[in-house]
Amino acid sequence: MSRRDDDQGGSSAGPSVTARVLGILSAFGPGAEALTLSGIARAAGLPLSTAHRLVGELATWGALERGEDGRYHVGLRLWEVGALAPRSLGLRERAMPYLEDLYEATRQNVQLGVRDGHEVVYVERLAHPEAVRVFSRVGGRMPLHATGVGQVLLAYAPAAVQEEVLAGPLPALTPRTITDPQVLRRTLAAVRREGVAVCDGMVDLLAMSVAAPVRGEDERVVASLSVVVPSAGAEPRAIVPAVRAAARGISRALGSPAARRRPLGIVTTPPTAPADAERGA
Amino acid sequence: MSRRDDDQGGSSAGPSVTARVLGILSAFGPGAEALTLSGIARAAGLPLSTAHRLVGELATWGALERGEDGRYHVGLRLWEVGALAPRSLGLRERAMPYLEDLYEATRQNVQLGVRDGHEVVYVERLAHPEAVRVFSRVGGRMPLHATGVGQVLLAYAPAAVQEEVLAGPLPALTPRTITDPQVLRRTLAAVRREGVAVCDGMVDLLAMSVAAPVRGEDERVVASLSVVVPSAGAEPRAIVPAVRAAARGISRALGSPAARRRPLGIVTTPPTAPADAERGA
């Protein structure tokens, strides 16, 4: 795959054209929305002339666009194709109405995320301009262990993924971030038991998040949604039911049989058996 | 031999590797969110083995993902990069709160679109599950002349673009769609004069849309937003002010000086001079 400059054992190969093109796309990211040609070449590790040729083709197609200042940014055409990702469009489309309601009820921050590897990717975010500042953004990534959405996704992830995360480093974003694997393990068990994760001050000391799992047609947890509220004077008890209800509503819209079976109402006593059994799956 | 299909040089660019990769991405689209390898090869006009190799690389990087049924769909990684497009993320981020309010007030459909060539691309859409069925979708395209959002974007587009559209074919989506260039020309003038477009039954006989322009920091129209309501018994007068106010709010959030200068209120008498002068720009 990565045929960098590594010449090993006889027949070596340079990076394929495809890899170079993807490398150019990788040069863009949060905090690097617009780049000069040289900047792209530098970031992608390509000679300037090569970058020039490839970027030119990408721009012609519409994957990149050139601003008035000469810098390149991601183009509308690429966004269009990306919008077809089922984990974005299909999920978002059905979840939106529920996120709406939750946003309207709290006027704070509502987030929807999916897991990719050892990170959570935020697929949607509704934020009131005057709400607590949240570090996340649509398309952004965060570690699983430190956020509400992430802890939920991790709690219901395959056992292998959980062990990998527990074994790896657990960076602290604030003094209150969980960094002890044992504490995290117990927290995940609690999340499975309660069906909701409450993270207070783990990303930002001033913010608290309440998250719940969203299930797909095969009952697997496919996403997680959360509400972020100011840490000071927050009352989780008032929010937890709303978050759980919204998560259940989305699960139902996605075709989750369990969410359809139980007609809402007994949210205060979630079933523990299936939740714990899930970890093995 | 290798470039046999289009080696005449007549049709578009030669199939460089980059072009082939982009061709693969182009194979996906609304109604084709998941494709088999052969399907991709067919759609992109590539030999199966070539498609196999390129798709494999794309999947390794995360641009494509392979579902459990073996079919490929657009991957989360590509969505992430696409989300960096300034015309999507930057615009959406600031517009969301206003779209929210508009959605909350109408409980129907709210749309935000930008122009790309001779089409409008919908960047955001809030829809109530029980609202009028709307044909558009996030990431979807529609012709400029037939939709509210499109007419606004066209009315403030560069003169060259307007002439191209007026000269080209104007396909009818319903019997009420504008197909006469002269009628369209007068309609666009009215849009500039009024600062809003009202499209009744042009996309769907049962739906009506009210659209208004969104301006950026340099006063140019960068987007357009609309509300779609049932055609029957609709009262535009009740909606127009709300749409105009929301559009102005977004313009202000984007840094439009004019929107900042005028403190809301005299929306019934919009300035005609700058609006008409704009067409020349």
Next chain:
DNA sequence: ATCGCGCTTCCGGCCACCGGAAGGAGCACG
């Protein structure tokens, strides 16, 4: 004026890409 930076174009050599062909897996049918 001189420098530095970034962008664009050019072109010969070489090697990575191409794609036909062969083989395997799964499924529907007679």
Next chain:
DNA sequence: CGTGCTCCTTCCGGTGGCCGGAAGCGCGAT
């Protein structure tokens, strides 16, 4: 139980597309 599909995967020799150093241009700063 063969037969005929469709789809996927792998292999390999020939060659033409890609690579990237180098030169030239435009612009702003010193």
